[in-house]
Amino acid sequence: EGQRKSEKSQRSQLDLCVVLFKARVGSTIGSLVEHSKRQVRGFVGCNKMLEAGEYVVVPLAFNHWHTGLDDVTAYPRYVLAIHSSKKLLAENIQPPNHILADAIISLTLARGQRHEGREGMTAYYLTKGWAGLVVMVENRHENKWIHVKCDCQESYNVVSTRGTLKTVDSVPPLTRQVIIVLTQLEGSGGFSIAHRLTHRLANSQGLHDWGEPGACHDPELDSETLGLHSPRLF
Structure with missing residues (x-):
């Protein structure tokens, strides 16, 4: 929850979501157990009857990025x-470097809509109860990269975790990547989501004519976005 009685929290509410996972030794998180809706408001919550064991709670918010x-x-x-x-x-524990990527990928696999873009590739879209959009791409090829253009420039009143509404990525073999997370910017106003995905197969990782020489992502991943948008082996 945010500060529910604070006037400041009413002026700039966050998109809040709480996700619960089984804990797994030697890994960031285990299987998804339960989650709240993601809502732009002062607090969110969820309920679950739990068996005895260890669990990981991951609180999420993105619209201040x-x-x-x-x-x-x-x-x-x-x-x-x-x-x-x-x-x-x-x-309270120190989270692993890629906890955000692993949490969003797990949530999107469980709750997102699947779209078989081409042989060996699946795109997942998470929109329902999400106050925005997640686009995640899975590359099942063993020796080919998938270049993905994601164009959300016609969206309204949203903020992007990539800092832009148009991205290009080279997704390596046998990985999943969170391409973009769009979030409703203000809870009081309306918002709209528009997205268009273009993709192609490649024999090497560079974006070639879709990006700068030697680049694999546009915009490039930096210290702020690596934890969420780095490709993850599955």
Whole structure:
């Protein structure tokens, strides 16, 4: 939850989502257990009857990305409240580098719409109950890259985790990549999502005539976006 009684939180509400996974030894997260809807409001919540075990809770928010908040310490803070009829232990842990990518990929695989773009490629779109859009691409080829252009420039009142509404990526063999996450910018106003995907097979990783020489992503992935948009082996 955000600060529900704060006037500031009413002026700039975040897109909040809480996702619960099974914990897995030696990996970032296990299987998806439950999640809230993603909503632009002061708080969200979900309920689940859980078996005894270890779980990972991942709170998510994206609409403050690329909005001028360059100082990480100035990012909005949050409060996570857990209510249980049984005793439990909860601790705050240092997340793995790619926890955002793994969480969004798992959620999109479970809840997104599948589109078989071509042989060996599946595009997933997460829109329902998401206050925006996730586009994720799966490349099942063992020795071919998939070049993906994603054009969302006709969308309205949304912010992109890539900092732009048009992206180009080279998705390596046997990986999944979160191409873009679009988020409703303001909860009080309407928003619209438009997206168009163009793709082709390639024998090497560079974007060739779709990008700068030697580039694999446009815009390039940096320290702020690597954790969410890096291709992940499956």
